[in-house]
Amino acid sequence: MTFSESLRKENDAIFKEIFNHPFVDGIGKGKVPKEALKHYIKADFEYLNAFMHIYGIAVSKSSNRDDISLFHDQIGFVLNSETHPHHNFCEQAGVVYEDMQGYPLPPTADHYIKHMMYHAQIGDLGEILCALLPCPWTYLEIGKVLMEKYKPNDDHPFYPWITFYAEAEVRGLTGKLCDRLDKLAEEASGRQLIRMKEAFRKSCQLELAFWEMAYTCEEWPVKEGVIQQ
Template identity: 25%
Template structure:
């Protein structure tokens, strides 16, 4: 019998394939993604990671298993400290300074995604929360490994450091640990809770697609012209 996480992935499998086929990730794989789009993505992702880290910290505080507490607390630290260090390296490489970052407004999708995770953290239980957090781990691994498979030997990709981060074994181990925590929570939950977990996993997966799409479109607030 397959676990909840496998079933949730199968439920969203068409969406997960659409993530791989999105122009942002197609061009990222080819190394042809525009600098402007990647800069925009970096700015949004750096802000997203703060909200993601806060939601992970709530999961750690609620985790009934000491091992899961350790994992989610460590992941919260990684999201804010380690991954932001990777972003800062890219900021320097791609010529982004603090004033450039400040000029890039937080997009509607970025605000929506972080607000959703924090709302789940505040209004739902531990099983629903970790189900909502899982796509950020798993989708990035899925994208990173797919892009790595498509790299041509001897062809330099300016985004290779980003690709390698999410395609390595250490990150894959984190995904497995998160999946196991979600599967244990689902196995102990009643049917109504598992239904809410699936809804949370699906909505977060939708936000993952929207995040790539918003970066590719350089998404702005449609109401911004009212304040010009």
């Protein structure tokens, strides 16, 4: 069993909770509250901006061109392709994508970004990959699960979203990240492997929490005011 396979097995319970979450299952059923869709888009737009920055940190810690190319391709995918599922959500919520951008992060999304940034700043490439990987991996499996469970056709309101994450491009990019992680794990010390597993587990937990955050339209306990200069 490879290191990435062991990570997937150890976190199977979290993956299953994600698949069964009412927001995720609602995508398959074609019924998600519009406010939840809008809350998701606002948070995910800023989350993906941070995600690209963290890939940039991975580039800065790369010692060879193969790794630089790997992370460069991931940035390109987020920047140029992953806007498509956002547009699908916007269409179903009846909003303009540009109007959903520039909002403050809700607590869970804020914590998730800072968790990844922590590992990016102090960790090696293996640790960074473990913090990043649950995002594309869970979405890939969500797409596959929803395709198998609901068998949507092109009349389904979330057909573009589901098929985007179930398609070969997402699978290929995720597979490349897993392959690189497995090679890094072979050279890692016992302590490094523990840190990598901890980073992966917490990111899985925060993926689940992100769906809950969007579904409940989570906000800060006290409405934020303007920070004085």
